[in-house]
Amino acid sequence: MKLAGKVAIVTGAATGIGRAIAIGMAKAGAAVVIDYVGDQALAMNVVNQIQAAGAKASAIAADVSNPEQVASLIQQTVQTMGKLDILVNNAGLEYKRPFTEYPFELWQKVIAVDLTGPFLCAQAAAKAMIAHGGGGRIINISSVHEDLPMVTNAPYCAAKGGLRMLMRTIAVELAPHKITVNNIAPGAIFTPIDKDVESNPAMEHQLMAEIPLGRWGKPEEVADLAIFLASDLAGYCTGGTFFIDGGMLRQAGSL
Numbered sequence: 001m002k003l004a005g006k007v008a009i010v011t012g013a014a015t016g017i018g019r020a021i022a023i024g025m026a027k028a029g030a031a032v033v034i035d036y037v038g039d040q041a042l043a044m045n046v047v048n049q050i051q052a053a054g055a056k057a058s059a060i061a062a063d064v065s066n067p068e069q070v071a072s073l074i075q076q077t078v079q080t081m082g083k084l085d086i087l088v089n090n091a092g093l094e095y096k097r098p099f100t101e102y103p104f105e106l107w108q109k110v111i112a113v114d115l116t117g118p119f120l121c122a123q124a125a126a127k128a129m130i131a132h133g134g135g136g137r138i139i140n141i142s143s144v145h146e147d148l149p150m151v152t153n154a155p156y157c158a159a160k161g162g163l164r165m166l167m168r169t170i171a172v173e174l175a176p177h178k179i180t181v182n183n184i185a186p187g188a189i190f191t192p193i194d195k196d197v198e199s200n201p202a203m204e205h206q207l208m209a210e211i212p213l214g215r216w217g218k219p220e221e222v223a224d225l226a227i228f229l230a231s232d233l234a235g236y237c238t239g240g241t242f243f244i245d246g247g248m249l250r251q252a253g254s255l
């Protein structure tokens with residue numbers, strides 16, 4: 001069990017990649033806090049699945065872009081689980097609109113959840129980890145779009161690009177505390193964030209043509225990478241982005 005005795009928070013863990021990471025980390029031995037916003041039934045479904053398998057889990061509602069709710073998420077975790085070893089900044093959203101028509105309010109929302117959220121959660125988590133003195137792991141679920149432009153998705157790309165430099169900077173600042181910070185940058189993973197493409201055969205065909213491996217990634221494949229980065233096996237990895245994209249980045253622009 002790679003994560004035996006560890007305590008993890010996964011933000012946005014009711015669905016998609018976050019859900020797979022929460023379940024995967026619990027299977028690897030961690031006690032897991034499922035952070036969610038909105039649909040409590042979906043979050044409880046993840047908790048129940050983990051508990052049925054004999055592991056420890058609980059659900060806490062917290063909007064990652066709200067400083068008070070983030071403080072309470074970290075505080076409740078430390079209170080109920082005793083400490084915090086692993087933070088997975090997974091919560092994220094995107095709205096695709098042409099740049100010249102992009103509403104300011106939507107820009108603010110994307111930046112708030114996809115960039116300010118990881119800042120707030122990492123800051124509160126790092127303080128708890130430093131106070132406990134046992135080091136820690138911060139893993140951000142970024143995107144190939146921390147590096148690759150995506151038309152109609154400017155705020156998302158800006159947030160993910162920002163997340164890359166946030167990660168690199170705090171990796172250096174937190175290294176003396178034995179806290180590692182890394183990004184996982186997924187390509188096209190089959191989750192609800194891509195339901196517009198998944199339900200449109202022409203768009204799906206076009207997307208698959210951009211991926212050398214020719215298929216969607218599975219949330220569980222991203223979870224396996226997160227478990228590795230959270231484990232002792234990855235003790236010397238910090239400040240890096242780990243791409244998991246079926247080769248998408250290497251092929252971009254070559255079609």
Ligand code: BGC
Pocket residue numbers: 094142143144145150186187188189193194
């Ligand atoms: C985006 C998806 C997109 C994928 C590959 C992800 O970060 O959320 O909408 O399909 O990157 O481009």
